[in-house]
Amino acid sequence: MNDRLKIALRFVLLILVGSLIGFSPSAISVTENTRKLRLAFAAEDYSSCAEILIDLAEENPWWTSLLESAGNAAFLGSDYSTAKSAYEKALLKNDLSLEGQIKLGQTYLQLGDQEMAAETWQVLEESSQALEELALLYEGDGEITRAIEVWHQYLTQSEDGSTPELIYHFGLLIAADTPPKSLPYLDQVREEYPEAAGIATAIRSTISEEPAYQYVTAGQALAAINQWNLAAYAFDRATALRQDYQEAWLYLGEALQHLDEPGDDILDVLETGLALDEDSPLANLFLGLYWQRQGSHQTALDYFQVVQDLWPTNTDVRVEAGKSLAALGELNAALEKYQEAVELDPLNGEYYNQLAEFCVLYDYRVKEIGLPASRIAVQLKPSDEVSLDVLGQVLLALDDNLNAVKFFQMALESNPAYAPAHYHLGIYYSAFEDAERTVYHLQQALKYTQNPALFDQAERLLANYQ
Numbered sequence: 001m002n003d004r005l006k007i008a009l010r011f012v013l014l015i016l017v018g019s020l021i022g023f024s025p026s027a028i029s030v031t032e033n034t035r036k037l038r039l040a041f042a043a044e045d046y047s048s049c050a051e052i053l054i055d056l057a058e059e060n061p062w063w064t065s066l067l068e069s070a071g072n073a074a075f076l077g078s079d080y081s082t083a084k085s086a087y088e089k090a091l092l093k094n095d096l097s098l099e100g101q102i103k104l105g106q107t108y109l110q111l112g113d114q115e116m117a118a119e120t121w122q123v124l125e126e127s128s129q130a131l132e133e134l135a136l137l138y139e140g141d142g143e144i145t146r147a148i149e150v151w152h153q154y155l156t157q158s159e160d161g162s163t164p165e166l167i168y169h170f171g172l173l174i175a176a177d178t179p180p181k182s183l184p185y186l187d188q189v190r191e192e193y194p195e196a197a198g199i200a201t202a203i204r205s206t207i208s209e210e211p212a213y214q215y216v217t218a219g220q221a222l223a224a225i226n227q228w229n230l231a232a233y234a235f236d237r238a239t240a241l242r243q244d245y246q247e248a249w250l251y252l253g254e255a256l257q258h259l260d261e262p263g264d265d266i267l268d269v270l271e272t273g274l275a276l277d278e279d280s281p282l283a284n285l286f287l288g289l290y291w292q293r294q295g296s297h298q299t300a301l302d303y304f305q306v307v308q309d310l311w312p313t314n315t316d317v318r319v320e321a322g323k324s325l326a327a328l329g330e331l332n333a334a335l336e337k338y339q340e341a342v343e344l345d346p347l348n349g350e351y352y353n354q355l356a357e358f359c360v361l362y363d364y365r366v367k368e369i370g371l372p373a374s375r376i377a378v379q380l381k382p383s384d385e386v387s388l389d390v391l392g393q394v395l396l397a398l399d400d401n402l403n404a405v406k407f408f409q410m411a412l413e414s415n416p417a418y419a420p421a422h423y424h425l426g427i428y429y430s431a432f433e434d435a436e437r438t439v440y441h442l443q444q445a446l447k448y449t450q451n452p453a454l455f456d457q458a459e460r461l462l463a464n465y466q
Contacts, residue, residue: 047079
């Protein structure tokens with residue numbers, strides 16, 4: 001969009017230069033302003049471009065299209081107040097193009113006036129671009145039902161509305177809002193988006209169940225693919241239907257922790273769930289995870305102990321307790337928790353991997369315990385990309401670089417889109433100053449990861465090569 005604005009400004013410059021034939025009383029002023037405009041444009045000083053164009057518009061009131069050009073320049077310069085003023089003046093003179101009106105809505109949005117942005121785009125219902133902007137605005141505000149209505153209109157009238165990507169997106173929105181109605185859309189794109197099949201299967205299994213349960217099931221499926229905003233919406237709908245539905249409250253509290261702006265008080269939500277049954281292992285586990293993320297590891301351990309007492313065979317709570325103990329510096333006690341998890345489920349490579357990762361992360365008994373654990377995980381699932389990558393990390397920590405790289409590469413042979421292996425190869429090649437391979441693998445990690453922490457780490461490392 002910004003490239004189009006720059007082209008439009010360049011076109012205005014050409015018109016201004018061509019119009020200077022010297023007969024107008026304001027020709028000298030126009031000539032001087034045009035010279036200034038060319039210099040400002042060449043310097044990419046778009047705020048100055050906007051000021052000059054506004055001056056020209058005031059000197060030549062008949063030339064109303066200059067106001068839209070001024071708005072475009074101000075928008076490019078991030079001077080949204082000036083852009084708003086220029087666009088609104090052009091609109092009052094009935095000389096603001098469709099693209100300019102869409103840009104006016106974007107300007108309102110930049111200024112934090114979502115209501116005016118919505119009003120601007122609502123009257124442009126024949127414009128697919130305006131509908132798209134409006135739908136995305138509603139999504140951002142959590143107004144999923146309204147977003148669905150606008151997207152449906154977009155799909156109906158847009159030439160490219162039937163793309164698998166948009167149908168998939170539309171299906172996810174409906175899955176959160178009215179789960180059974182999403183099935184035709186999810187089924188339509190199950191080949192292009194395999195995760196759509198999993199969500200559809202989960203929703204189908206609840207067709208005969210009460211709506212609250214349908215929402216929780218849909219929310220869990222959406223959370224599994226990191227669609228946390230939609231998952232939170234579905235869980236919230238479930239709590240509205242059944243305020244005594246403990247799992248709905250707990251999953252809502254979990255989902256809110258993955259949002260940038262949760263809106264609700266997360267602790268209140270989780271404690272509402274706990275109050276419904278204080279002896280619930282799940283409720284105590286979710287509260288423990290909440291406090292763990294807050295850095296209150298001793299409080300987290302208190303909740304984890306309750307879970308362990310109520311559910312002695314639960315392996316996951318051992319791992320979480322191990323994480324909190326390690327964060328408190330109690331590495332030997334943490335190791336015991338990880339080992340307990342392995343003993344409870346000795347044929348599950350996941351727990352061997354977590355034990356090995358703990359050893360690597362804290363540089364604690366890597367050769368003695370971490371290496372054997374990671375080898376067992378690979379033996380249990382020889383083609384599992386996670387296990388292969390963890391073994392690579394262990395070998396890298398032990399300075400066995402050649403074998404570490406071999407296992408990272410094996411992980412990518414098993415799954416070329418496995419972001420952690422790309423990231424670890426990026427770190428390895430960075431240490432050996434192989435810039436080309438470092439950049440490639442870090443870019444692949446950014447492309448494939450859905451882990452915000454990994455994304456940030458890869459982005460920071462990649463910044464050193466740009």
